[in-house]
Each structure stands twice: as structure tokens, then as C-alpha cells.
Amino acid sequence: MNTRQSIILFVLGAALVLAVLVAMQAGAVHIPPGAFFSSVAASLGFSVGAHSDMQHAVLTVVRLPRVLVSLLAGAALATGGTAMQALFRNPLADPSIIGISSGAALMAAVAIVMTHWASAFFGGWAGTFALPIAAFIGAVGTTFLVFGIAREGRRTNVAAMLLAGVAIAALTGALTGLLTFTANDAQLRSIVFWMLGSLGGADLNAVWVLLVAVPVPLIILLRMHKPLNALALGEDQARHIGVDAERMKRIVVLCTALMVGATVALCGVIGFVGLVVPHMLRLAGGADNRFLLPVSALGGAVLLCLADTLARTVAAPAEVPIGVITALCGAPVFLYLLVRRKSSLQFA
Amino acid sequence: MLSAQHLTWHVQRDRKRLLNDVSFDVAPGELVVVLGPNGAGKSTLLRLLAGDLPLQQGEVRWKEAAMKDHAPKDLARSRAVLGQQNAVGLAFTVEEVVRMGRYPYYGNTPSRSDAEAVDRAMHTAQLDALRMRVLDTTSGGEQQRTHIARTFTQVDNNAPGPRLLLLDEPLNDLDIRHQHALMDAAKSFAKEGHCVLAVLHDVNMAAQYADRILLMNAGRITASGVPDDVLTAPILSEAYGLAARVMPHPCHACPLVFFDGSPKQTNTAGVQDQNHNAKARALSPIM
Numbered sequence: 001m002n003t004r005q006s007i008i009l010f011v012l013g014a015a016l017v018l019a020v021l022v023a024m025q026a027g028a029v030h031i032p033p034g035a036f037f038s039s040v041a042a043s044l045g046f047s048v049g050a051h052s053d054m055q056h057a058v059l060t061v062v063r064l065p066r067v068l069v070s071l072l073a074g075a076a077l078a079t080g081g082t083a084m085q086a087l088f089r090n091p092l093a094d095p096s097i098i099g100i101s102s103g104a105a106l107m108a109a110v111a112i113v114m115t116h117w118a119s120a121f122f123g124g125w126a127g128t129f130a131l132p133i134a135a136f137i138g139a140v141g142t143t144f145l146v147f148g149i150a151r152e153g154r155r156t157n158v159a160a161m162l163l164a165g166v167a168i169a170a171l172t173g174a175l176t177g178l179l180t181f182t183a184n185d186a187q188l189r190s191i192v193f194w195m196l197g198s199l200g201g202a203d204l205n206a207v208w209v210l211l212v213a214v215p216v217p218l219i220i221l222l223r224m225h226k227p228l229n230a231l232a233l234g235e236d237q238a239r240h241i242g243v244d245a246e247r248m249k250r251i252v253v254l255c256t257a258l259m260v261g262a263t264v265a266l267c268g269v270i271g272f273v274g275l276v277v278p279h280m281l282r283l284a285g286g287a288d289n290r291f292l293l294p295v296s297a298l299g300g301a302v303l304l305c306l307a308d309t310l311a312r313t314v315a316a317p318a319e320v321p322i323g324v325i326t327a328l329c330g331a332p333v334f335l336y337l338l339v340r341r342k343s344s345l346q347f348a
Numbered sequence: 349m350l351s352a353q354h355l356t357w358h359v360q361r362d363r364k365r366l367l368n369d370v371s372f373d374v375a376p377g378e379l380v381v382v383l384g385p386n387g388a389g390k391s392t393l394l395r396l397l398a399g400d401l402p403l404q405q406g407e408v409r410w411k412e413a414a415m416k417d418h419a420p421k422d423l424a425r426s427r428a429v430l431g432q433q434n435a436v437g438l439a440f441t442v443e444e445v446v447r448m449g450r451y452p453y454y455g456n457t458p459s460r461s462d463a464e465a466v467d468r469a470m471h472t473a474q475l476d477a478l479r480m481r482v483l484d485t486t487s488g489g490e491q492q493r494t495h496i497a498r499t500f501t502q503v504d505n506n507a508p509g510p511r512l513l514l515l516d517e518p519l520n521d522l523d524i525r526h527q528h529a530l531m532d533a534a535k536s537f538a539k540e541g542h543c544v545l546a547v548l549h550d551v552n553m554a555a556q557y558a559d560r561i562l563l564m565n566a567g568r569i570t571a572s573g574v575p576d577d578v579l580t581a582p583i584l585s586e587a588y589g590l591a592a593r594v595m596p597h598p599c600h601a602c603p604l605v606f607f608d609g610s611p612k613q614t615n616t617a618g619v620q621d622q623n624h625n626a627k628a629r630a631l632s633p634i635m
Contacts, residue, residue, distance in 0.1 A: 085438070089438065241449060
């Protein structure tokens with residue numbers, strides 16, 4: 001890693017700490033730094049300063065899970081985006097390109113519309129868990145479908161995967177549209193809000209789910225920096241330098257589908273993080289995935305943590321959908337970079 | 349050593365034969381150049397040897413085992429391939445692309461010897477000043493030199509036994525100086541006891557550097573041997589459909605080849621006539 005890349009890594013590390021501190025203190029119940037540190041110290045068994053029980057409860061029960069979910073989800077989305085851009089050799093790719101979001105959206109809509117029906121069969125249990133489970137099945141199932149369509153013999157045609165992803169997204173989008181057409185007003189509102197993303201449901205259960213689903217695929221992807229780089233030379237050339245391109249494609253798609261699928265299932269569709277974070281960091285520090293994958297994880301975590309803080313404070317006590325925030329903040333920055341750096345952009 | 353036996357390859361769709369029963373060996377220490385007109389099957393041959401195309405008939409052997417039976421990682425350390433399509437997707441720097449040639453040697457972090465091998469290759473290819481440049485922003489020749497450096501650094505090791513370089517039109521985009529630098533490097537690599545197979549278009553480069561030449565036409569090897577035996581006027585005229593003249597090179601112990609610019613007449617009546625015609629055209633004021 002060169003100096004520039006080390007600086008970016010350090011800055012993002014510092015930003016992560018700051019973002020967590022800000023996120024823990026900001027909210028409907030304001031917790032000043034003194035009470036915050038006192039509460040943290042109390043959790044660790046020290047008695048420093050003063051805080052109320054209410055502040056302590058808000059921190060541990062409400063905010064901590066939510067911040068952890070935002071960090072894990074942001075890391076998963078951005079790293080998944082980096083991996084997809086490397087896999088497709090295209091800076092426009094993001095996890096949704098292999099059908100993750102569209103499949104999750106369809107199955108989430110199915111779950112929302114059918115909740116009454118499902119509850120009748122499976123009891124109240126279905127009402128709570130049906131949506132995330134359905135969305136996860138939709139995300140991973142669509143990805144496997146896209147991947148399966150792109151198989152020719154023992155090879156996977158990446159160009160076919162791209163086109164299959166677009167076609168499947170159109171198809172699932174149409175089916176989702178059909179469901180919204182038949183939905184009643186309350187269901188429609190649920191579908192629309194789900195598709196704009198929210199961390200409002202983030203509790204300790206969500207943290208555990210993401211702790212199971214995100215870190216392992218994430219670490220596997222971080223360790224695949226060499227094959228992902230080599231793919232930029234083309235599949236034949238990658239094979240000549242000892243990369244098993246077929247095995248690598250399977251692993252990258254599976255890892256991305258698992259961690260992003262789980263994220264989407266719990267938080268809904270959060271656009272732009274998977275596209276913009278890797279793209280901006282590549283412009284800042286270069287395309288080497290040994291650098292880009294870990295800083296994407298950091299950058300995604302910081303971005304989503306701050307975006308969620310904004311989402312729950314800017315119109316408190318109401319919550320703005322987080323997908324709106326990420327797009328509102330991300331798009332102008334992206335456009336600015338595009339206008340400034342368009343001459344150096346390359347589309348393979 | 350590298351050995352190709354009875355390679356035949358046709359396009360699945362229309363059964364068009366691109367290679368027809370091609371057999372040859374490359375011994376350690378040898379620089380073998382494949383010559384031939386467009387569509388002769390040179391790149392198909394190289395892609396078969398590199399494993400980019402599946403074998404249909406025949407066999408490729410390397411170091412006494414079928415090429416496909418070598419472990420991918422071992423193969424990556426003993427064989428490097430310079431292809432023709434070298435576009436790099438995303439914005440990688442020159443150094444990062446050269447370092448990819450060391451991927452078979454390290455896990456997560458390049459070792460000191462990897463870094464030294466990269467430096468060595470970049471220095472030989474005169475890329476030191478371009479180290480941090482994004483590859484796509486450099487010239488075509490600089491990109492080609494980057495991939496050449498990547499290819500050479502991939503087989504830069506101390507393992508015993510011969511190593512193999514497969515070079516598909518390595519002189520593309522290079523200026524004269526870098527063309528000779530590359531051929532010198534390939535030649536001295538071969539002289540260390542390794543095998544080099546290069547597809548070239550420049551007949552005189554082949555004459556000057558090749559230990560042996562395989563001349564291909566319509567999917568077959570139509571002539572093979574040392575440059576003096578293959579690069580003769582009748583063989584070259586037949587292969588390229590152009591009248592050829594061959595004379596001793598004034599400086600090197602090899603043939604020097606000229607081609608007349610106009611397509612060869614159907615009868616072989618004579619190189620002499622054609623040269624006469626060429627002179628007449630050259631003198632004509634209309635030209």
C-alpha cells in the first residue's frame with residue numbers, strides 16, 4: 001500500500017470512530033458526551049461521572065444495536081459493490097446487478113401482501129419473521145437464478161450474467177408492480193417504505209443475524225484481492241497467472257449474495273452505497289483491491305452510520321427513509337466527481 | 349520441453365478447420381518463432397498451447413506431462429503467456445499490473461523478493477518513470493511494455509528445470525528500440541535453458557533472433573527449420589502471396605528479406621518481372 005492509500009485508510013478509521021460517537025449521542029433522547037462516556041464506563045464496570053438510567057437504556061437497547069447494524073450493513077453493501085465492480089470489470093456495477101435487491105423486493109412485497117394469509121396459517125410468528133426471511137430467499141434465489149442462466153457448461157459467462165441480471169430485475173420489478181397494484185393502502189405504504197430502506201427495525205436480533213451473515217463472507221472477499229485484481233486483465237490472462245476464475249466467480253457471487261441478501265432482508269433496499277463508495281475510493285486511492293476492499297468496508301460503514309443518524313434526527317420523531325438520505329447525499333457527490341474526473345473514467 | 353502433437357482444431361459452428369494436424373517441439377534453450385499470413389492459425393495455435401481453447405484433437409505436453417495435468421499454481425510459475433488482448437478494466441497503475449505477474453508467488457502480501465522481481469522487470473522494460481501512472485492513460489507501446497514486464501516477472505524464479513514463454517505478437521505497438529530490447533530479452537531467457545515460442549509478423553526480426561522458424565499457412569506448418577532454410581524466396585512468396593527477395597544480412601549471419609508491394613502473379617514466372625514492374629511504377633509520375 002502506498003502513502004496515499006495508507007492516509008485514506010487512517011482517515012476512514014478515524015471517521016469510523018467519530019461516526020460511532022456522533023451516532024450514539026444524537027437522537028430523540030440527546031445524550032451529552034459526559035453521560036455517554038459515563039454510561040460506557042458503567043457498562044465496563046467503572047463508575048465515572050453521571051448518567052441517568054434512561055440514558056443508559058437508550059444507549060444499550062436502542063442505539064447500540066442500531067449503530068452496529070448500520071456498520072455491518074454499510075460494510076456489506078460497499079464491499080459487495082467493490083466485488084461486483086471487479087467481477088464485471090465495470091465501475092457501474094453494484095450488488096443489485098445480480099438481482100439481489102429486485103429479488104428481495106419482490107419477495108418482501110409478497111410477504112407484505114400475504115401477511116394476513118400467512119399469519120392465519122403460521123400464527124403471529126409469521127408476521128415478525130416472514131418479511132426478512134422471504135426477502136433473503138428472494139435475494140439469494142434471484143442471484144442463483146441469474147448465475148444459473150449465465151452458465152455455459154462448466155463456465156460462467158460474465159456478460160450473460162450482467163444481461164440476465166438486468167432481465168430478471170425487469171421481470172421481478174414487473175411482478176412487484178403487479179403486487180403493489182393489488183395491495184391495499186396500508187400494504188402499499190409498507191412496500192414503498194421497505195423499498196426505500198430503513199434501519200428502524202434494528203434490534204439485537206438483527207445484530208446477531210448480521211454478525212452471522214456478514215463478517216465471514218466479508219473476510220473471504222477481502223482475501224480475494226488478488227483474483228479480483230487479476231480479473232481486470234480478462235479471464236484468460238487471469239488463468240495464466242494461476243487464478244481459478246471459475247471458482248472465484250462462484251465464491252464472489254455466493255459471498256456477496258449472502259451478506260448483501262441478509263442486509264437487504266433486514267434493512268430494505270438501500271441504494272447508492274454499493275455503487276458510490278467503491279467508486280469514490282477508487283478515484284481517491286486507485287483500483288488495487290488489496291486497498292479498495294477494506295477501505296470500502298470502512299467507508300460503507302461510516303456512510304451508513306452517518307446516513308442513519310441523519311435519517312432518525314433530521315425530522316425527529318419521524319424517520320426519513322435511509323435510502324432517500326444515501327441517494328440525496330451520494331448523488332451530488334457522485335455527479336461532482338463525474339464532472340470533475342470524467343476524462344479519467346474508463347468503461348471497459 | 350514443449351511438445352505439440354497432431355493438433356487439429358475447428359470452429360464448432362461451421363466446422364471450419366483453423367488448425368490441421370500441427371506437430372512440433374520446442375527444446376530448452378530454443379527461441380522458436382511462428383510466422384505466417386493472417387488467418388494461418390498462429391494465434392489459435394498459441395491459444396491452444398496456453399489452454400485458452402479446449403483441445404479437440406491432439407495433445408500438448410510440457411516437461412514430460414500433459415499440459416492440463418500440471419497443477420495450476422506450478423504451471424503459473426513455469427509458464428507465462430503474453431496475449432494479444434491486453435485491455436485492463438478499471439484504473440490499475442503500471443506497477444500494480446506488473447505485480448500481478450508475481451501473484452503465483454505470494455499469498456496476501458508480496459515478499460521482498462517479489463518486490464525486487466517487479467523492480468527488475470520494470471527496469472528492464474524501462475517503466476521506472478511510469479510506475480504510478482494509470483495504465484489506461486499511457487501509450488499503446490507503454491501498455492505493451494507493461495504486459496511484457498508482467499510476463500517476464502512471472503517466470504523470474506530460481507526453480508530448477510526449463511520455463512516457458514508464449515508470446516503472441518509481442519512486438520505490437522513497440523518502437524524499434526523496444527522491439528529489439530524485447531527480442532534480446534526473449535533470446536537471453538531462452539539461452540538460460542528455457543523455451544520461448546513467439547508469434548511474429550516481422551520476418552526480419554524472426555530471421556535475426558529465431559533459432560528455428562515455423563511457417564504456417566491455412567492451418568498447417570508448411571515449412572520449419574533454421575531461418576536460412578525457411579526464409580527463402582520461393583517459400584515466402586508462396587506463403588504470403590507476395591514476391592520475396594532474400595539476401596545475406598550485411599551485419600548479422602542471417603537472411604534479409606524484402607517483399608515487393610504488389611500481389612504475386614499466379615505463375616511463378618518470376619520475381620524478376622515483378623521487380624521490373626515495381627521499378628516501372630516507382631518511376632511513373634502518376635505514382
